[in-house]
Amino acid sequence: MTAEQVAIHAGLPLPVKEEDLPAVQEAIASAQRRAAAYLGRPAVPTEFTQSGVVAGPSGWLLGQDPVIEVISAVPEVDQVGGYPTGRYTVRYLAGLDPAADPAYAAALDEWVIGDAAASPLVRRIAQSAPGARIISKVNVEGQGVDYESTAPAGGPGSGAAGAPPTLDILQKWRQVAVFQRPGIGPHPARTGAAWWL
Incomplete structure (x- = not known):
């Protein structure tokens, strides 16, 4: 995923300005760290x-x-x-290796790009772009238009326009951490602990 992909989803003008690039890159890095924490292993x-x-x-x-x-x-x-x-x-x-698993690569890209585009860092840039007014609601009969202030309408996974997906998009690749001491544990009859067949 690139800063340009995030910019397209966030409604930023291309190419990304030099002064805006660090904020967009940090939003991407933050989304990747959150994905790795959720997955329980490195995302890339x-x-x-x-x-x-x-x-x-x-x-x-x-x-x-x-x-x-x-x-x-x-x-x-x-x-x-x-x-x-x-x-x-x-x-x-x-x-995990996105290059070896296209389904994982697509899901990871979807999450990271969506989360980075919805990041407050990127939304502030989108709001300050010349002439940028991000529409969140349009009324046809009342002829009204509402503009979003800092975030997409609805929360993550709400299905609203511009809302990022939830981390559940990566559920298939999540590793649940389980700890087991090395070696074979004692038989329950030796410990006196209750056990059932």
């Missing part, structure tokens, strides 16, 4: 460096997923003895 491929990694039976045991590519794996050496520790410092790319 992101590089990570992780130390103290051990190799598992099916590959590296890394903290982020899905792993797209392992860039490097450097063996770690004990600081005092100088011998290999069996652990590695791994640089890798992880996160």
Whole structure:
């Protein structure tokens, strides 16, 4: 997604003015951060460096997923003895990959562009553009026109003109965080905890 795409949806004149570009880019970055927080993982491929990694039976045991590519794996050496520790410092790319999943790319673009266009940062620019008057309501019989002040009519997902979609558009790719201690837990008969068949 680009500043120009957001500008088109927000009703800004093209090309985006140099002084307006940082605000539009921040609105895009903010929408991407919100998407990543909702998804529970990076919304786009992101590089990570992780130390103290051990190799598992099916590959590296890394903290982020899905792993797209392992860039490097450097063996770690004990600081005092100088011998290999069996652990590695791994640089890798992880996160959802819009380039590999067109459906996800479309949903992410829809969310980020819509949210950025509805951002107060971008709406202030749209309101201050010369001659810009964003219509929110038109009365035919009464011949009245209402102009929006700072936000699109209706809230996110309301279906109103200019309203951004909700984060539920990304629900299919959301990762629900679950924590489980490593290893096998004790049998309930050993702990005295109640258990059912």
